[in-house]
Amino acid sequence: MTGTASIGRRLTLLLAGVAALLSVLSWWMVTGLARQAAERTQDNVLAASVTTIAETLRSEQGEVRLELPYSAFSMLGAISEDRVFYRVATGDTFLTGYDDLPVPTEQISSGGRVIFDTGVYSGEEVRMATVSRLVLAGTQPVSVKVTVAQTRGGVASISAELSQLAAFLSVAFFLVAVSLSAFAARTSLKPLNEIAAAVSRRGPSDLRPLRRAAPTELAPLMTSLNRLMDRLGQSIRSAEDFIAEAAHRIRTPLATVRAQAEIALRSAKDEDQKQRLRQMIRAVDESSRSAGQLLDHATVVYRSDDLVRTPITLSDLVRQTVAGLEPTAAMKDIRLQVEMMEGKVQVDPVLMDNALRNVLDNAIKYSPPETDVTIAVSAGDSEIRIAVSDQGAGLGDGPVDMLTQRFQRGTNTQGVVGSGLGLTIAKDVLVAHGGRLELETLEGNKGTCATLVLPSS
Amino acid sequence: MRHTCLAVLLSCLATFVSALEIEDYRLFPGTGDRVLRVISTGDLEVFEPYLLAFQARQPSLSIDYTVVSSAQLYQAIRGGAVFDLALSSAMDLQFQLANDGFAQSHRSETTTSLPDWARWRDLIFAFTAEPAVVVLSTQRFEGLDLPTTRQELVTLLREYPDRFDGAVGTYDVRDSGLGYLFATQEARSTDAYWRLSEVMGRLNPQLYCCSGQMIDDVAEGRLAFAYNVLGSYAADRLARDSGGRVQILGMQDFTNVILRTAIVPTTARETAAAGALIDMLADLGQREAPGDWPLPPLGQTGTDNLVEFGPIRLGPALMVYLDPLNRRAFLTEWENAMEQR
Incomplete structure (x- = not known):
């Protein structure tokens, strides 16, 4: 493993980052749109209100008259609890309402078009709708300007509410996206993990x-x-x-x-x-x-x-190998005692002969003259054990596992020639058959027991 | 002067400009130094139980209670007079004060529990809902079927002009803010108002500034009936005396219900105490049973069938009839109807 972060984590983080970005973006957009929609609603109602008032303008005995319709203000009250101000003036003459309302000064065409403007009045931001209408006062047509203004608390609270809702949704979206990202990363890395697992198995x-x-x-x-x-x-x-x-x-x-x-x-x-x-x-x-x-x-x-498994009789295998080593044992006056058990195994006979021969050869080699080497075959529930015990010096103090590695020899083998390959061969054969080699020093340092363990087929 | 509406009102009320015309006044001394200054349109006898109840909760606080007319109250607050709380039954004037920035906001658990229609922007709070009723003298109506709608009342007045001549009372809407509110709202809601006004105008109507005097005159038989009296006052007085001489009648075709409202003026100093009093009044306004209190709660207007019309809505539309041009037009029409000599 190198120091680079895991692909899965990187992928998840990347996707989560994208999701976060999109969440923020969508929240920002929804907030903007909500504000726009609320503002437009207010503008529409203001326009309706100001138009309703302008429609009541009339001339009476050369004077401009108007009657504020109830609905003009009640519709404003219906959309929000906002403060309402208004102003009606002809040219420079103030007629009614709030004289100091900062009405846009520009000349407004009398086409009945509603002009919107934003200003500050009575310490609050207000949205103003203004419409001009020509009224015949006496012989002269005069332009009457009607303005209705409303504070923007309703707009602010509606957009704040929607913004909050959008924020909740964005967070929810983000959380879902993150868990989906993690899932996606895991799923797309699954084949890789499977291959890794297959290789390591x-x-x-x-x-x-x-x-x-x-x-x-x-x-x-x-x-x-x-x-x-x-x-x-x-x-x-x-x-x-x-x-x-x-x-x-x-x-x-x-x-x-x-x-x-x-x-x-x-x-x-x-x-x-x-x-x-x-x-x-x-x-x-x-x-x-x-x-x-x-x-x-x-x-x-x-x-x-490429194992060639052949059913062979255990006793034949052991007897054959023992017979091959009999002369070597005889040279040191060592007796080979065989405790046999009948049974058949599915093994590669050449390899098994190799393994047993090497173990037996080791036992003979490390046994003092005029001792016994015992070969005991036994069968358990799931395995067959061929135990080879000698009366030698034991395995020494080094780690037992090391003895089965190539060209490794025990610590107490000075004076005895050997290549260090024998136990390696035996172990490799047993492992290839799905078995193992067990090595132990007998109690009281009275020799070594090497056991060839095979799974019973 | 910030506002031109005020100029017109000033001209209407030119005589009162120099000083506040105080109708009644009392100081409820407390044990401490702090004083809660209340300006109100409600009679002292009506509000005394409320103020005493409040003082029982805050004994250290002195309460300075000033009774003025609704127009006076409006003018005083607009003029920057220092009061901690303004209570008025003229909801249009109260609303305009809030709209024009003369009220400061107050927010508490109690005020947020008020129904939407009983508050506006945390600036103005309703604590009673009171209907406009007809108060009549049973003696004067002897042998007559009691009218239940304006049309029936019109018919009755037309049938017995002699009986009712000079014996019809109502608010002088030029003087009374509450009377003006009732009249404009009624004119907006039912066309029978103008018919009734025409008929009443022919009968030499007596015009009053205030409810109290009108009810007294009914009780003493000088008036056959008083039209558009605030139900709570009438009920209050009825409960006390009259011995059946006075009867309250709700019109079944349409009834105005006004909300008595409170605002904390921007000049207020004892805002916490003012808020506490508002909370107490709003709590009482939401009580289930009428109890011993002189004023009805928000949900119940005393006379059963009146509730369904709903109170006049708190909203910018209330300012429509306060517009000087509209006011002038309305008063002209009203004078034409009421004064036909």
């Missing part, structure tokens, strides 16, 4: 290509991953091939060297020379053994990719 040596339907965006990743695994597999295989080939090529000349050394030993007379030749033969034996184990290991790696 795999065994350590499973390098088969991934076969699953991936979204278009992930296809290149899948392809690259598969190609990488393919290359990795090839390189592992070629390394194993190389080791096997090398081991094989070493073993054959070693055999020749050993044969020649034995001939030389037989014909040698000098005791000193014989001694040196024996040492040489032992070294060659050891090298040959190591080469053999390397070959075994390569075999295990190769075969465990």
Whole structure:
């Protein structure tokens, strides 16, 4: 994991940010529109009011008369609780109303068009509607200007109310959008997680290509991953091939060297020379053994990719392996005791032989002369156990897990030749079969017990 | 002077310009230094129980109670007289004071619990709803069917002109703010008003400035009936005496219901106490049962069938008849109807 934030979180944050922006924007727009609508409503009512008043204008005995209609003001009272002011004047002569109302001074055409203006009166902002009408006073037509003004408290409270409502809706929208964003981010990252899970579920040596339907965006990743695994597999295989080939090529000349050394030993007379030749033969034996184990290991790696499971009888398998190691044990006067149980297992016989042989070989190698090595086969509910116990020095003080790693040897193995591959081979075989290798020092440091555990098929 | 309406009113009330014409006055002394100055159109005897109840809650407060006519009250507040509370039955004048910025806002739990029609902008609050009624003398109506509509009243007056000549009383709308409000609202609502005014005009009507005098005259038999009397006063006085000589009649074709309102003038100093008194009055205005209080609550107007007409609406339309041109036109018409000699 690197320090970059998770894609899911980034995606969620990004979407939430967009949602927040849209929420604020929509709130702002609704607020503006609400205010506009409220203002327009007020303008319409003011226009109706001022027109109603203007319609009552008439001339009586050369004087302009008017009668404020009740409805002109009651309609203003109907839309809001706002203060109302008015003014009626002909030219410069004030007729009635509030003389100091700041009426727009511009000349208004007498087309009956209503002019709107905003001003301040009596300490409050007012909206004013003004209309002019020509009235025949005597012989002269005079222009009468009627103005009705109303404070804007109603407009403010309506738009505040709607703005608050819009704010609530925006917050709700934002919350819904955020949860949807989180959901969307999770859903779109699901295939990625699934692929990751599929890869991590795999065994350590499973390098088969991934076969699953991936979204278009992930296809290149899948392809690259598969190609990488393919290359990795090839390189592992070629390394194993190389080791096997090398081991094989070493073993054959070693055999020749050993044969020649034995001939030389037989014909040698000098005791000193014989001694040196024996040492040489032992070294060659050891090298040959190591080469053999390397070959075994390569075999295990190769075969465990593609297990050939054959039903075999347990006793046959054990007896065969024990028989193969009998001479080695005999050289150290070690007795191999077998406690057998009848049963069949579905295993790769070559690999199982390899595993058992390596464990048994280890037991013989680390046992002092004239002791017993016991091979006990038992079956539990779900597993079959082949326990190999010796009477040696135990496993030493190091961590037990380390012993099954390649080329790792115990802390108390000085003086005994070994490659450190035997337990690795056994473990790999068992793991390939779905089993495991258990190692423990017997109670009182009286030897080691290595158990090959197989699931019963 | 800010306002030209005032100029006209001043001309109407030219005689009172120099000083406030006080009808009644009393100081209810409290234990402390603070004084709540109330200017009102309500008679002292009507408001005394309210003021005493309020003082029982705030004993330290002295209450200075001044009774004036509604026009005087309007003029005083417009002129910047210092009062903490103005109570008036002339809702049009009260409304104009609020509209023109002479009232300050008061907001409390009680005022917000008032129905929408009983308040306007937190500036003006109604605490009683009182109907306009006919108060008649049972003695003078002996042997006659009591009229229930204006049309029946018109018919009756036409049938017995001798019986009613000089015995019909009503407000002089030129003097009385409340009378003017009743007359204009009635003229707006029913065409029978002008017919009735014409008929009454032919019978040498007696014109009064105030309800009290009118009711007294009915009780003493000088008047056969008084038209457009404020129901609460009539009911109050009826309850006290008369011994059946006076009867209250609600017109069933249409009845005006006015709201008695309170405002806190911008000149007020004891705004908290004024607000508390408004709250008390508004609480009483919302009571369920009439109780012992002289004034009816908002929801109940005393005489059953009058409620359905609903009170006159608090709103800018009230200012229409206060417009000097409209007022002049209305008064001309009224004079033509009422004074036919």
